[in-house]
Amino acid sequence: MPDPSTAIHVEEVPAERPWSRVLKRGQTLRIVDIEGQQAVDALLYCLDVPGERYSAQDTLRTQGSAYLALGTKLVSNRGRVMASITADTCGQHDTSAGCCSCESNAVRFGEATRYQHACRENFILELAKHGLGKRDIVPNLNFFMNVPIDPSGNFTVVDGLPGSGHYVDLTAEMDVLCVISNCPQVNNPCNGFNPTPVRVLVWDPPAPGGTGLAKE
Amino acid sequence: MRMSAPTRSEIAEANRRRYEALRAAGQDAAPKALPPATALDGAPVADTAVIAREEVPFGWYTTVPMKRGEALRIVDGSGRSSVSVIGWRAADASERLNCADTAKVQWSAALSKGRVILTDMGRVFLSLIEDTSGAHDLLVGGSTPESMLAAQGGTTRNTRDNFLAAASKLGLGLRDIAPCVTFFAPVSVDAGGRFVWNGHAKKAGDFVDLRAEMDLTLVLSNCAHPLDPAPATAGGPIAVLRHRVPPTAKDDVCRTMSPEIARAFDFTDRLYA
Numbered sequence: 158m159p160d161p162s163t164a165i166h167v168e169e170v171p172a173e174r175p176w177s178r179v180l181k182r183g184q185t186l187r188i189v190d191i192e193g194q195q196a197v198d199a200l201l202y203c204l205d206v207p208g209e210r211y212s213a214q215d216t217l218r219t220q221g222s223a224y225l226a227l228g229t230k231l232v233s234n235r236g237r238v239m240a241s242i243t244a245d246t247c248g249q250h251d252t253s254a255g256c257c258s259c260e261s262n263a264v265r266f267g268e269a270t271r272y273q274h275a276c277r278e279n280f281i282l283e284l285a286k287h288g289l290g291k292r293d294i295v296p297n298l299n300f301f302m303n304v305p306i307d308p309s310g311n312f313t314v315v316d317g318l319p320g321s322g323h324y325v326d327l328t329a330e331m332d333v334l335c336v337i338s339n340c341p342q343v344n345n346p347c348n349g350f351n352p353t354p355v356r357v358l359v360w361d362p363p364a365p366g367g368t369g370l371a372k373e
Numbered sequence: 374m375r376m377s378a379p380t381r382s383e384i385a386e387a388n389r390r391r392y393e394a395l396r397a398a399g400q401d402a403a404p405k406a407l408p409p410a411t412a413l414d415g416a417p418v419a420d421t422a423v424i425a426r427e428e429v430p431f432g433w434y435t436t437v438p439m440k441r442g443e444a445l446r447i448v449d450g451s452g453r454s455s456v457s458v459i460g461w462r463a464a465d466a467s468e469r470l471n472c473a474d475t476a477k478v479q480w481s482a483a484l485s486k487g488r489v490i491l492t493d494m495g496r497v498f499l500s501l502i503e504d505t506s507g508a509h510d511l512l513v514g515g516s517t518p519e520s521m522l523a524a525q526g527g528t529t530r531n532t533r534d535n536f537l538a539a540a541s542k543l544g545l546g547l548r549d550i551a552p553c554v555t556f557f558a559p560v561s562v563d564a565g566g567r568f569v570w571n572g573h574a575k576k577a578g579d580f581v582d583l584r585a586e587m588d589l590t591l592v593l594s595n596c597a598h599p600l601d602p603a604p605a606t607a608g609g610p611i612a613v614l615r616h617r618v619p620p621t622a623k624d625d626v627c628r629t630m631s632p633e634i635a636r637a638f639d640f641t642d643r644l645y646a
Contacts, residue, residue, distance in 0.1 A: 208547035213473075214514025218599050222566045223512060234533075234547060236519040253482070253512055255473025260495030264478055264637045266391070292466075293548050294493075296473040306512075306562045308569075310483025311400050312476045343385070345392050350385035 159185060159326070159360045166359040172352040173341035175279035177286065179204060180329040183362030185243060188300055188337070189324040191356055194317040194349035196302035196340040198256045198276045200294065201231060201239045204332040207289060209233045213252040213296045223306055225250035225298065231327070234295075239333050244326035247318050251304035254314060255296040256280065257342045266344040279338035287334055300325050302340075302347045316346045395633075399480035403631045407487040411503040413578050418446060424615040431608040432530035434594045436539050437615065438463065439585040441645065444502060444618040447556060447593065451609025452577035455558040455598035457515035457532045459540075459550060460498065463588040464644075466545055468494045472511040472552045478633050482562075484509040487626050489586075489634055490554060496641040497634070498589060500627040502618065503582035508559030508574040513600060515553050520599040529606065535594040543590065556581050558598040570600040584618055584627075586641050 161167070169191075170176045180186055188197050203209035212234040217223060219232050227245040230238045242250075255261075256276035263271035280294050301323060303315050327335070341352050379387070424443065429435045431454060437445060447456050462468040471493040476482040478491055485507035490499040515532025522528050536550045559574035583591075595611045597603065621628060621638070628638045 210548070212514075212552070214512070214552045215517065217568070218513045218517075218520065221568055223562045223568065224566045234550065236517055236533075253473060254477050255471065255493075258474075258493065258495070260493070260640075261474050261478065261491075264474075264491075264495040264633050264640065265395070268636070290467075296471070296552055306482055308561050308563060310481045310561065312480055312482045313396060313400070314477075344388055346389065350388050351381070 159187070161358060164358040164360050168357050170337070170339045170355050170357060172339060172354050173274055175283035175336065175338045176357060177283045177334060177336040178359065180240070180333050180335050180359065182329050182331050185326050185328045185360045186335060187244070187324050187326045187358040189322060189356040189358070190247070190301045191321060192353040193319055193321045193323065194301070195353045195355055196317065196342070196347040197300040197355055198338040198340055199298040199300060200280065200336045202289065202293070202334040203233060203239065204334055207293065207334070209235045209237070210293065210295060211239060211298065216252060223253065225252055231298070238330045240327045240329045242325060243328040244324065247301055247323040247325060249301065249303040249318050250325065251299040251302045252296065253306065254299060254302065254304045256294070256338065257340065262344060270344055273343065274341040276338040276340050276342070280336060283336050314345045314347050317349065396480060399631055399633070403480070406630060407485060408626055410486055410507050411505045413505050413576065416503045416582065418614060418616045422616045424617060427613045428610050429593065429595045429613060430610050431595055434535035434539050434592055435613060436543065437591045437593065437613065439589055439591065439615065441585055441587050442618065442620055444582045444584045444616055445591065446580055446582050446614040446616065448578065448580040448612040448614070449557045450578060450612060452575050452579060453603060454595050454608040454611055455555050455601065456611055457553040457555040457594045457596065458591055459536055459553045460589050460591040461545070461549065462492060463590055466549055468492045469549070469551050470498050470554065472554055476511050478637065479631070482511050484511065484554070487630055489627050489637070491637060495637060496644070497586040497637045500584040500586060500621070501581060502584045502627065503580070505576070506557055506574065506579040506581065508557065508571065510555040510558035510560040510598065512562070513560055513568055513598070515555055515594055516596045516599045524599070525604065525606070530596065532594040532596045535596065536592055539592040555598055560600060568600055570602065572601070584621070586621065586638070587644060
């Protein structure tokens with residue numbers, strides 16, 4: 158497990174705010190749910206050809222199951238592995254429910270909620286820094302968001318795992334742009350009805366031979 | 374009379390109560406109000422209502438422009454095909470069929486007669502006005518070169534390449550191809566989270582009627598679903614019939630399915646007000 162003191166980057170993402178960073182192949186991003194029950198929406202883009210991006214359906218088809226877990230390979234719309242989940246203390250992550258938007262909030266919770274901040278607003282603002290836009294937003298990863306799908310198809314956002322400090326690690330398997338939205342949603346349980354900050358840490362890959370064994 | 378503003382935790386509690394009430398309505402009242410499946414010999418289309426007919430060979434795709442108020446019948450005559458569909462609003466291709474919002478807003482990943490398919494902009498894209506099957510997939514998506522290689526040891530025609538070809542011919546590209554819905558693809562999720570293929574739910578002659586609720590363009594790909602264990606070359610042609618249907622009434626069964634969907638229809642109407 159990476160040692161937080163060796164991280165090359167540590168940053169707190171305030172409640173309701175976006176964040177992005179390029180992850181080079183082999184680097185690991187940790188997202189820490191500092192206070193608990195805080196959903197983090199994430200998208201990945203291939204740095205060289207951003208038309209290639211994270212694909213929820215390709216990811217789920219490849220693994221044959223509906224939820225993200227330790228070991229899940231995050232697959233692109235061209236069938237390539239972009240990153241893997243290499244640590245996970247939570248075990249409840251979604252990739253079928255997409256992000257919240259002003260427009261879907263208005264449909265789900267009434268016209269008044271159209272004027273509340275939403276993940277898609279965050280994604281648009283953050284993607285613009287990289288020459289990307291709404292057209293590039295696809296149904297995303299939702300870390301720490303629990304969306305059970307039952308055999309009849311019932312599909313519900315339920316309470317996230319309680320407890321502070323849960324984290325998930327993504328290790329990049331190609332150079333990727335990672336964009337996240339620290340979810341502002343207050344109308345469903347994905348943030349415990351109370352959005353809170355999260356922390357991101359980035360590590361370089363372990364040095365060659367850095368297995369703990371003595372070098373020759 | 375209360376004079377102070379509600380506290381943060383009171384707002385949170387009120388929001389939680391609203392969410393639970395919506396969930397109960399969405400997963401109890403709405404499913405009970407869904408109409409039964411269309412009979413295989415039901416809902417005939419009069420010749421005078423037909424706008425265009427097409428047959429799409431197995432493995433191939435077609436691009437269908439539709440006006441608001443038209444419907445598209447897709448018929449799986451052999452019972453061995455699955456039809457993956459993506460689409461865009463005609464006036465703005467950044468607005469598109471959105472599987473995630475479709476499931477989330479209806480509290481269900483199961484599509485059947487009476488359900489709708491939404492765009493990412495809180496509007497209704499398609500209404501499922503007839504459906505003999507009720508066995509469709511929003512979660513897994515279509516076939517790809519990799520899935521075909523794994524299924525049969527070689528790459529063949531597949532949905533990912535079909536979508537790319539169709540999108541490119543419209544001046545669109547990879548970034549415009551969102552997750553698809555696949556009709557006649559009976560996929561469910563078991564208690565352990567694994568996808569299950571319920572092949573017994575497929576019938577020769579299954580059809581759906583998709584009513585366009587805005588001017589739009591669809592791409593249909595007629596390929597085997599990646600979870601279908603049948604040999605991936607076993608499918609048949611699909612019939613595609615574009616036809617005129619009556620305007621969506623205020624008491625339309627899709628429109629009145631839930632308060633959420635009624636709002637999505639209202640927001641769609643504003644485009645044409």
